[in-house]
Amino acid sequence: MERPQPSQLPETLTAFVEERGASLMRAAVLLTGDPQTAQDLSQDTLARMIGVWPRLRTPAAAHSYAIKTMTRLYWSQRKRHWNDEVPSEALWDGASPQEDLASAVSVRLALRRIPPGQRTALVLRYFLDLSVEDVAHAMHCSKGNVKSQCSRGIARLAELLVEPSRSDR
DSSP: OOOHHHGGGGGHHHHHHHHEEEEEEEEHHHHHHHHHHHHHHHHHHHHHHHHHHGGGGGGGHHHHHHHHHOOOOHHHHHHHOOOOOOOOOOOOOOOOOTTTTTHHHHHHHHEEEEEOOOOOIIIIIIISSOHHHHHHHHHHHHHHHHHHHHHHHHHHHHHHHHHHHHHTO
């Protein structure tokens, strides 16, 4: 099956990809912990948007669909490769100049060490700034589960981010 060329895509889909593509890619990196896997995940997400684009009525609906699709693709991939390890040295080098690189690397490494459910909830809730309801919809779970996953994820991240400073003493 041949993929449509950019000139064949509706202008609004192209605008959506230009506006939200980088954000989706960054979220995919945080979810997967690996730049190559993240690129595949974000591309698969955007490819699926081509088929449903005519039915999406608003930019908010398109963004919601993209997040939900990315989350489900990630979980599907995660189930297939549950025991695969991601090398810890595979870091995404797309940090903006304003970011404190050491902190960003520490958080990304810590995110890899928490369970996928907690990681997904944290990325969707705090990185993509989705509401609890939107995260629950994307993860196909209850709002209480989202709150629990976020709470546990934050607690675990705090433990992981404090560990290195303890070993320096």
